[in-house]
Amino acid sequence: xxxxxxxxxxxxxxxxxxxxxxxxxxxxxxxxxxxxxxxxxxxxxxxxxxxxxxxxxxxxxxxxxxxxxxxxxxxxxxxxxxxxx
Numbered sequence: 001x002x003x004x005x006x007x008x009x010x011x012x013x014x015x016x017x018x019x020x021x022x023x024x025x026x027x028x029x030x031x032x033x034x035x036x037x038x039x040x041x042x043x044x045x046x047x048x049x050x051x052x053x054x055x056x057x058x059x060x061x062x063x064x065x066x067x068x069x070x071x072x073x074x075x076x077x078x079x080x081x082x083x084x085x
Contacts, residue, residue, distance in 0.1 A: 023066055031057060032068050 038051035061067060074084045
């Protein structure tokens with residue numbers, strides 16, 4: 001595993017210890033606004049696959065119950081109605 005990515009996960013684990021306090025910061029950071037399209041990767045000097053990193057970070061936050069409420073509602077509509085609308 002790339003050392004930088006490993007360091008990011010160490011930081012993420014440290015921060016996850018107090019995630020409820022950080023909920024607003026997580027949302028304001030853009031973690032759930034990023035399209036995860038991978039367009040940042042070519043710009044990264046360390047060739048970090050930013051879209052994969054974003055997906056993994058989102059997954060960890062969702063596991064801890066931190067995610068935008070509207071995403072949850074959309075997921076529930078898809079499960080129930082087969083459509084987000």
